[in-house]
Amino acid sequence: MSVLTAGFIAALALMIGTLVAGFKPYISVLSSLTLFSIVTYGSTFPVVWWHAVNQSFLVTFASLVAAMYLAELYRGSSISKQVVESLESVSPRLAGVSIPAVIGLLPMPGGAYVSATLVNDVYEKAELTPEEKTFLNFWFRHIWITVWPLYQGVIIASYITGMDVREISLNNLPIILASIASGLPFLFYFMRLRNTVKRRELRGLVHLWPFVSIAVLNLVLNINVFFSVLITILVYTLVYKVQLEQHIRALKYSLNPPILVLVAASLVYGHAISESGLAYELGTLLRQVEVSIFVVTALIVIATGFEFTFSSIAFPVFRPYLNPANVFYGFLGGFTGSMLSPVHACLVLSAEFYKANLRRVYKYLLPATALSVITGLILKMFL
Numbered sequence: 001m002s003v004l005t006a007g008f009i010a011a012l013a014l015m016i017g018t019l020v021a022g023f024k025p026y027i028s029v030l031s032s033l034t035l036f037s038i039v040t041y042g043s044t045f046p047v048v049w050w051h052a053v054n055q056s057f058l059v060t061f062a063s064l065v066a067a068m069y070l071a072e073l074y075r076g077s078s079i080s081k082q083v084v085e086s087l088e089s090v091s092p093r094l095a096g097v098s099i100p101a102v103i104g105l106l107p108m109p110g111g112a113y114v115s116a117t118l119v120n121d122v123y124e125k126a127e128l129t130p131e132e133k134t135f136l137n138f139w140f141r142h143i144w145i146t147v148w149p150l151y152q153g154v155i156i157a158s159y160i161t162g163m164d165v166r167e168i169s170l171n172n173l174p175i176i177l178a179s180i181a182s183g184l185p186f187l188f189y190f191m192r193l194r195n196t197v198k199r200r201e202l203r204g205l206v207h208l209w210p211f212v213s214i215a216v217l218n219l220v221l222n223i224n225v226f227f228s229v230l231i232t233i234l235v236y237t238l239v240y241k242v243q244l245e246q247h248i249r250a251l252k253y254s255l256n257p258p259i260l261v262l263v264a265a266s267l268v269y270g271h272a273i274s275e276s277g278l279a280y281e282l283g284t285l286l287r288q289v290e291v292s293i294f295v296v297t298a299l300i301v302i303a304t305g306f307e308f309t310f311s312s313i314a315f316p317v318f319r320p321y322l323n324p325a326n327v328f329y330g331f332l333g334g335f336t337g338s339m340l341s342p343v344h345a346c347l348v349l350s351a352e353f354y355k356a357n358l359r360r361v362y363k364y365l366l367p368a369t370a371l372s373v374i375t376g377l378i379l380k381m382f383l
Helices: 003-020 025-052 055-075 078-090 092-104 111-125 130-141 152-161 165-171 173-190 203-220 225-240 244-254 257-276 278-285 289-304 309-314 324-340 345-354 358-382
Strands: none
Touching: 003 025, 003 278, 003 289, 003 358, 025 257, 055 078, 055 111, 055 225, 055 244, 055 257, 078 092, 078 111, 078 203, 092 111, 092 130, 092 173, 092 203, 111 130, 111 345, 130 173, 130 345, 130 358, 152 165, 152 309, 152 324, 165 173, 165 324, 173 324, 173 358, 203 225, 257 278, 257 289, 257 309, 257 345, 278 289, 278 309, 289 309, 289 324, 309 324, 324 358, 345 358
């Protein structure tokens, strides 16, 4: 085992160990990043960190702040309650999963914070624990990441493999079906309330327009996520006559130092891993290609906390082997890493909002993810 691989394993162990010991996620990822960087780059590691602060870094960082800003504006208004009440009038369980799922169609950084604020009233009425709220919101927010064309992982994989986006989506159909099937038992176990609303009232759904706006601006007009969210915030302010006090509160929430440090450190971590050649080295340690692709993509995402890094960092290493079957294993590994990463911003944001204990959330995440992998592999045999 080389120094590079040993350093990565030690850094990953440090991250997990400090989280289990009760340290804040941003401290854990900073400690892990520092150890990996010193072992890999020695005294030159500050230069690597500096080079990570590029245009992609700045856009992602700014998009996260803007998304949290909009989420807080939306949460603090009466219109968000109308949206939730409309979905609840159909079914509380439907509201419990559809709100995170709808927001999940918009791949903006920290999107789980947006859905967490909107769906909280539904979870409160069902008397869910903070950990149950965090699991449901985080899980159903991410069911789309292997098939939806807006997600960076799908776009990058299409470029690297030469496969059409539609072909990738159909190829990964077993993963999304498995993720939904694996999450629903937890939904029915957690939310045992029956719908007591006798009349369905769907007019409140019109107030979902800000998320439609972001989708149109980003997908149709090809405006990047940050400016799409910013334009939506401006229009939202004019339509609903948002007061200065509300903007100040939203700014305070969007500039949460621990969250911003965590995101910045995770982005730098991804760059440091990419520059080190770690993915190639890990791939050579495992002889079976399918196993290598699955394990390496999962580890990359667990370390960085960003689901798209499996395709941007690991896929180029395995490019000669990326036929449709192996692409499936890569996405399955990426999904696994995304759902289990303790520094995934969406997981941390959800836990932060609901005041949940991350260690207890894994009581649900671990079996649900394992069930997804097994179910996905079985469905792949028949689809």
